[in-house]
Amino acid sequence: MYSRDISRRDPGCVVFLLDxxxxxxxxxxxSRETMAExxxxxxxxxxxxxxxxxxxxxxxxxxxxxxxxxxYGLRPVAGGEGVEPAFGGKLAGQPLVALPDLRDNPIAxxxxxxxxxxxxxxxxxxxxxxxxxxxTPMCQAVAVAGAHVYEWASAHPDSFPPIIINITDGMVTDSxxxxxxxxxxAQRLVNIQTSDGPALLFNIFxxxxxxxxxxxxxxTDRGLPAPGPDLFRISSLLxxxxxxxxxxxxxxxxxxxxxxxxxxxxxxLVRFLEVGTKVDVRD
Amino acid sequence: MQIxxxxxxxxxxxxxxxxxxxxxxxxxxxxxxxxxRFIVVDGATGAFDAVRxxxxxxxxxxxxxxxxxxxxxxxxxEPAAMRAWFARMQDQWAAxxxxxxxxxxxxxxxxxxxxxTFLGFEITGLDxxxxxxxxxxxxxxxxxxxxxGRLIATFPPMRAGEFGSHPAGLHTLPSSLDEMTDRxxxxxxxLADGDFLFAATDAMADWILRAAxxxxxxxxHTLAELAHPDVFARLVEDQRKEQxxxxxxxxxxxxxxxxxxxxxxxxxxxxxx
Numbered sequence: 001m002y003s004r005d006i007s008r009r010d011p012g013c014v015v016f017l018l019d020x021x022x023x024x025x026x027x028x029x030x031s032r033e034t035m036a037e038x039x040x041x042x043x044x045x046x047x048x049x050x051x052x053x054x055x056x057x058x059x060x061x062x063x064x065x066x067x068x069x070x071x072y073g074l075r076p077v078a079g080g081e082g083v084e085p086a087f088g089g090k091l092a093g094q095p096l097v098a099l100p101d102l103r104d105n106p107i108a109x110x111x112x113x114x115x116x117x118x119x120x121x122x123x124x125x126x127x128x129x130x131x132x133x134x135x136t137p138m139c140q141a142v143a144v145a146g147a148h149v150y151e152w153a154s155a156h157p158d159s160f161p162p163i164i165i166n167i168t169d170g171m172v173t174d175s176x177x178x179x180x181x182x183x184x185x186a187q188r189l190v191n192i193q194t195s196d197g198p199a200l201l202f203n204i205f206x207x208x209x210x211x212x213x214x215x216x217x218x219x220t221d222r223g224l225p226a227p228g229p230d231l232f233r234i235s236s237l238l239x240x241x242x243x244x245x246x247x248x249x250x251x252x253x254x255x256x257x258x259x260x261x262x263x264x265x266x267x268x269l270v271r272f273l274e275v276g277t278k279v280d281v282r283d
Numbered sequence: 284m285q286i287x288x289x290x291x292x293x294x295x296x297x298x299x300x301x302x303x304x305x306x307x308x309x310x311x312x313x314x315x316x317x318x319x320r321f322i323v324v325d326g327a328t329g330a331f332d333a334v335r336x337x338x339x340x341x342x343x344x345x346x347x348x349x350x351x352x353x354x355x356x357x358x359x360x361e362p363a364a365m366r367a368w369f370a371r372m373q374d375q376w377a378a379x380x381x382x383x384x385x386x387x388x389x390x391x392x393x394x395x396x397x398x399x400t401f402l403g404f405e406i407t408g409l410d411x412x413x414x415x416x417x418x419x420x421x422x423x424x425x426x427x428x429x430x431x432g433r434l435i436a437t438f439p440p441m442r443a444g445e446f447g448s449h450p451a452g453l454h455t456l457p458s459s460l461d462e463m464t465d466r467x468x469x470x471x472x473x474l475a476d477g478d479f480l481f482a483a484t485d486a487m488a489d490w491i492l493r494a495a496x497x498x499x500x501x502x503x504h505t506l507a508e509l510a511h512p513d514v515f516a517r518l519v520e521d522q523r524k525e526q527x528x529x530x531x532x533x534x535x536x537x538x539x540x541x542x543x544x545x546x547x548x549x550x551x552x553x554x555x556x
Contacts, residue, residue, distance in 0.1 A: 058388060
């Protein structure tokens with residue numbers, strides 16, 4: 001299981017569930033960013049990294065991944081509370097987008113100060129904007145994304161299994177949803193599989209306190225306050241390629257580690273997303 | 284002593300022929316020393332424009348016949364000379380800025396760049412009693428020295444199963460220069476009449492090592508007898524389909540350069556198109 005390389009013949013699928021509830025308006029640790037801004041920035045960086053893997057030859061991107069982002073909480077397009085695809089611009093409303101389309105359709109390219117003194121500003125493509133409002137309909141997010149993941153897995157039976165990464169700062173507010181609680185919705189999601197194994201569900205919980213005791217890829221939920229144990233329980237075991245990826249990033253990983261992070265600051269969110277989306281690409 | 288050289292290659296199954304990202308070349312250096320030098324490189328899948336980087340490395344390390352001899356000379360194999368060559372290759376890459384069609388392309392060129400594993404080697408003393416090979420390497424492109432069907436040297440000294448996704452290699456980013464210099468390996472050996480040298484990129488090298496663990500005489504006999512690109516293509520195709528995962532060849536670009544040491548002229552010449 002989890003041994004397939006990503007290729008154009010058997011592309012991968014990465015879906016992000018992005019909490020856009022009202023609590024994401026809080027400042028993140030000591031930074032001047034809100035959690036919504038920090039999460040959007042980390043997601044845009046992760047999309048850029050995925051695009052780097054696909055940008056081999058000049059002038060074209062290889063279709064290595066289909067990518068989805070589902071915001072839950074405020075729906076900026078439809079209005080009100082719920083779930084909707086979070087891409088903006090020409091990609092608005094699309095549940096899953098092939099990397100070449102993502103490459104060609106950022107909402108904007110913005111300049112940000114370079115981290116290197118004296119270096120020119122860095123030009124950053126943007127696909128997702130920070131928004132927040134309403135409560136946290138996480139069950140509905142898993143349900144809506146799951147329907148698209150199921151369709152994708154049916155169309156790609158021999159691919160590396162779909163990866164779903166849930167970024168949240170809050171407690172689920174819609175459980176039970178359509179008769180099922182969060183744990184059952186999560187179980188339905190990871191029941192989706194390809195010939196290479198079940199879908200992977202990872203969860204990362206953001207803390208407005210920033211780096212207050214962050215926990216990355218734990219093997220136990222011991223000592224975690226709510227909603228840590230619930231999110232730990234629905235998180236998949238970290239498969240061997242990602243264990244290796246975490247270890248090469250200097251993150252200690254014990255046997256039984258799960259794709260789960262708790263009390264993450266901006267730095268740890270980026271590292272979590274890097275590990276969770278790192279799969280070998282072969283052609 | 285004569286050297287009979289042939290290079291076989293196969294693109295990864297599913298890819299177009301022009302997506303082959305390995306490179307190989309060799310020949311007698313045009314400096315009058317009679318030294319022959321060779322290079323085999325493997326451009327990384329995730330790299331930016333690996334085809335261009337590989338081409339730049341190959342043509343610099345082994346200038347093609349008719350190349351401008353007023354240009355920089357190919358590097359020596361000593362660590363200081365190799366470091367200077369690495370830096371020159373990086374400068375040349377950075378100076379030749381392509382036209383970008385997206386911000387993603389531009390940022391990948393500047394921040395990620397390109398990457399290839401590297402094996403370079405020379406054969407000297409062909410007219411003397413003890414011709415020998417000297418090699419330098421970064422990464423998992425491997426040179427096998429075979430005598431009478433037995434593997435007598437593997438350079439770099441890799442074992443089956445050690446071929447991972449993140450080997451050392453030649454990188455375009457100047458920030459990697461020190462690491463490349465530190466990780467450069469050197470080796471060598473004395474050659475005899477009838478010896479073979481095989482230089483292979485990672486998928487082929489891993490397959491050779493695993494096959495040699497089972498029956499080294501058989502695998503090197505097979506490779507020594509390859510007489511046509513179609514035969515090589517069939518070998519690769521069959522091994523990629525092997526049902527036994529322990530024997531299967533990874534689906535990747537494959538390059539095999541074979542050098543046969545001959546005391547006499549070969550008895551016949553086969554030309555393949």
